[in-house]
Amino acid sequence: MKLYDSIGPNPHIVRMFMTEKGIEIPKQTVDLRKGENREAEHLKRNPHGQMPTLELDDGSYLSEITAICEYLEEKKPSPPLIGSTAEERAECRMWTRRVDLNICEPLANGFRYGEGLKMFEKRIPVAPEASPGLKMVAQNRLKWLDGQMADGREYVCGERFTLADIHLWGWLNFGSQVGQPLDRSNARIAVWFDHIAQRPSTKA
Structure with missing residues (x-):
């Protein structure tokens, strides 16, 4: 490969x-x-x-x-980062999908149509007027996710570190570099973000 x-x-x-x-x-x-x-x-x-x-x-x-x-x-099933049972895999796929569609995609296009416009305008269809709204959607959905973390779970899928965490962290880290910093009033997400940042894999 x-x-x-x-x-x-x-x-x-x-x-x-x-x-x-x-x-x-x-x-x-x-x-x-x-x-x-x-x-x-x-x-x-x-x-x-x-x-x-x-x-x-x-x-x-x-x-x-x-x-x-x-x-x-x-x-390479081990260590499992999606799941080792049908139930675990379904849970991870559900949360990865929610994170991707509701937070990462609007964050990404908010950048592409805004700060990244000069790079992307000749490569993909762009809608500069949509950038502020997309950024707002990403922040709103992140606030929703912060509420979902209120039950004290350590990771997006509870006690398991999964692809959902990697996907979300990667995009939030990128957002912090391109004008969409993490709103730390989302206190549970802020704790989660800092916790994931300690993992050596973030330097990959």
Whole structure:
């Protein structure tokens, strides 16, 4: 296998996941700033031009970070970061989906249509007027999640550290670098964020 890697939160999330699993895969850097991910060579690997992309042993390609992480989990089940039972896997997938759709996606597009506009306006359809609203949605849903943590759970899925935590932390960490800092009035999320930040995998 080979991981086509780059800057940005999505590749970072996959690297974190791999580090937590103890998985080593050769990496090839694709220059996102120069737009190499939109050139023909990479579009053969991933027609969406997204990063990262995983080349499998049979020469096929896999993209989308949740799909890549689920594939790696099946290849190396231990330690489980999605789940070791049907119930655990379903719970992790539920929370990862909620985190992705309600927080990470609006945060990401709030950046792409705002601070990142010059980089993205010639690559994808953009709606600059939507940026403030998307950022507001991400903050609102983060506040909701803070409330869901009120039962004293240590991680998004309770006592288990999972892909849901990695996914959320990766995007909140990115947001803090691009004008969407974590609102620390979300006290439970702030404690959770600082706790995850101590994990060596965040440096991956």
